Amino acid sequence: MFNKLSRRAGSGVALTMAAALMLTACGGNGGGEAGGTPDPNEEVTLNFTWWGNEDRAERYNEAIALFEEQNPNIDVNGTFMDFPAYWEKRQTEAAGGGLPDVMQFDYSYLRQYGQNGLLMDLTEYVGNGLTTDTIEETLLATGKLEDQTLAVPTGYNAWSLFENPALIEQAGVEGYEGGTSWEDYEAYMANVSEAGDEIWGGTDYTGRIQNFELQLRQEGRELFTEDGQLNFTQEELAEFWASASDLRESDAVIPGRKLEEVAPKSGFGANLTASEMTWSNFMGGYLGDTGAEDLTILAPPTSDPSVKDLYQKPSMLHAVGAQTEHPEAAVALVDFLINSPEVGEIFGASLGVPASETALEGAALEGPELEVKEYLDSVSDRIGEPPAAPIVGYGALENTFLTLGTSIGLDAITPEEAAQQFFDEAAVTLGS
Template sequence: MFNIRKRRMAAAAAAITASAALVLTGCAGGGGSEEAAATYDPDEEVTLNLAFWGNDVRAALYEEAIAAFNEEYPNITVNSSFLGFPEFWEKRQTEAAGGGLPDVMQFDYSYLRQYSENGLLLDLEPYLGNIIDTEPLSENILSIGVVDGETTGIPTSTNAWGLFTNPKLLEQVGVEEFEGGDWEDYTAWVKEVSDAGAGSLWGGTDFTGRIQNFEIQQRAKGDDLFTEDGEPNFTEEDLAAFWEQGEDARAVTIPQQRLEEIYPVSGFDAGLTTSELTWDNFGAGYLANLGAEYTELGLVAPPVTEEGAQDLYLKPSMLHSIASTTEHPEAAATLVNFLVNSPEAGAIFGTNRGLPASETMLEGAELDPIGQQIRDYEESIAERLGDAPPVPIVGYGTLEEKFRQLGQELGFGTLTVDEAVEQFFNEMDVVLNQ
């Protein structure tokens, strides 16, 4: 199928065998002992369990990928299972309590620290550069999966924060695309669109309702939201100043009540706003929700807080991790390598899991127009890309949701900025000290 397949197959067995000598002591579960490394047989018949979240479409893609994997590794049987996102993590929590996590798991960034710090994920360091090929993965990509000095996840794909626009709606109201600038420039552009929309179309949604917009403003000043030790890296004054920006934004963006009426879709999904600040892999979903008459979207960099700042970063759409209790760490690492690096996997998944993080997987992917647009966008913001922040603290998802809820209340006018700041810091204190 691909001209590198035979070369990779020939190298794979040698790499697996050589890696046995590199496996370190101290890893949790079956993969950490020298005895296991010394007795590993790359041709042994083994069975692995693979779990992922998604739908029937993604399940069919994984089945196709497993079939391709078995052409190269017929001795490794892979049993796969999938659930919706919330149910997936409910089951993992139950399994974690009983010590029965699947060998290989699709993993979400927000859970990586929690499972890593509890010793539930295998340190992949012994397999990097031998079983798991690191050449196609940049150092920035590899560092994303490091928790407390251990690599416990390998990103399958990346995304970055961006600004989507709707050219079709902008043409209808006679307003040009956002040409860049700072947050005041963006708010002024939103006002221009909203004025032209005359109560039926707005330029955007209050950007202060998303914690990611606060994050990139803080990063522009050189501060991640949290330190490596999980301590807050911002003050009440920082957060108050951010939310106070929303006073001007809320006066010109789509009203909060209108957003409640169309929930769970967003104003951008519903064709009521001409811009949305979000992760760049949302593009395909937006086009699907907007309908067949919409064939393209604009995608540009977010407003600038400080010129020259590296406020943006690549975030993993998802990662692959291995349970520390796996009895077949080398075989599991072989499967992970295939799923994150092989051009076969790239050809099968395309951008279903996001823009491929690995150059070899990207080579195999046939990008659709929106996938190519995302690739071009991420290349265009290269100078604004800095190192990824520390892996999210345990409970980050709770704080993100609290931030969103407080943004809603600010939109309704039921809270003052000072009250919102107090509530958020109270919630953060609970999360950090639970």
């Protein structure tokens, strides 16, 4: 059934939050009127928070200052922290009923917060304070849950394959063409690993749940059923992990022990592998890690070029807390952050390629950011409908998948044992 598939630790935290969220499943739109724009005579203070580093904070602070200049009656208190601490803080706030007015939001947590009424439904503001016709409908749908618009994507990316031309030249082999069969990609990795001195063609891609999802979508399937259960069998998962056994045993992919030595960098980031599959917005981070002057971004392998197996994933979204006392002002801030050409210029593609056409026009992408945009345009024929918002507990299962894949690469566990452990944990997480 399955071909063989790279390993790269995903950014995220495995937090179990359902119990805390259930404490405050009360929803509501605060004390404002439904729809419309904020009253320019009302003095308003909004709390806005995001995750990221100092560079992102400087950009957000610049955008906030511009928003306050255009809306002199609104003050915005901006705060930020790293990704794990950010969601720990939101968990605490959710339990106490005090989420911020506006939040940078992650796709993985949309269902966890949305189905418990912790996010304000923005539907009534669409076209009445919130402009969304600047965003492609399939991408806009990623912020919806059932009939509610709970968040708006600010940027997007898609699954991709990165290649380091300098390492390819050093190995003296041909680069990967991109978008060909899994067998072609495996042969490419083997050629690089055989020709290179302490350079491998890639990583064991069966360690990433996104590659498993990609192969399922190439078969016309999704990871989860409509009622939130696993849409594959334990035997199929074991087969998927076992499918890379030959690659691991022949050292066609970088050994797990070498990856442990360079962590938290990936093999690609440490200049040990010539290729790696991950989200397209990793371009900037990879350039920083590798020190390379140039990296190539290509379409990942496919078992059927006619299948729409890829999708536009929001790199992040913006949402409004259901308890906000200033819904119109909060929506105005979201609209500004999503659509303003000036904000597009401030951020470029550092939050993903801008989702809004107006923000994209202001971004004036060039260099590596333009390469990412051109890649996304090049795979448009493979872009299909996004999967439903991730199930509650997806982050925990993603982390378990990665941990078990790493253990397989270290020969600490067999694919069959790993599949059993994954299904055991999934049964607890999903309540099945």
